Amino acid sequence: MxxxxxxxxxxxxxxxxxxxxxxxxxxxxxxxxxxxxxxxxxxxxxxPWAPPADVEEVEDAYLIELELPGVDKGRITVEVSDGEFHVRGGAEEKRRTGTVRRHTRRIGRFDYRTTLPPDSDAEHIGAELAHGILTVNVPRTEAGTGTGEAQRIGITD
Known part of the structure; x- marks a missing residue:
């Protein structure tokens, strides 16, 4: 908008x-x-809105980076199920003491989904939140691994 x-x-x-x-x-x-x-x-x-994201293929993994400025990791859920990667959560409006002259950051519920390539190792995915960027490392493997059940991924700092 x-x-x-x-x-x-x-x-x-x-x-x-x-x-x-x-x-x-x-x-x-x-x-x-x-x-x-x-x-x-x-x-x-x-x-819900979808945060801006980049997906990059590197030598041994796929890197997914989502912009989530000001969002606490406790308000983010990362899951993998049936080859689908899913991030959801909520961004709260910042408490302000002055008069807002312009407000362009999105707030409220967000939802991001993408399908993982067949060579993704869904059992060894890692996620890190630093400086407002959620970086998810999805290792690549020749056979591809993963179960049909939803698997929650922990987020580190």
């Missing part, structure tokens, strides 16, 4: 840009103040 930050190489913004930026800021404020259940994901509704 929110446009990415804009960077200008040099000089002032183009004519009229300031007015558009002010309008966008006001719309953001209105959406964040929306009544729960109005249909804007991540703005007080029950609809």
């Amino acid at each position: 929110t446009a990415p930050a804009r960077h200008h190489a040099a000089g002032p913004p183009a004519a009229g840009f300031g007015e558009l930026e002010n309008l966008r800021t006001r719309v953001d404020e209105l959406l964040h103040a929306a009544v729960p259940g109005t249909g804007f994901p991540g703005f007080g509704t029950a609809e």
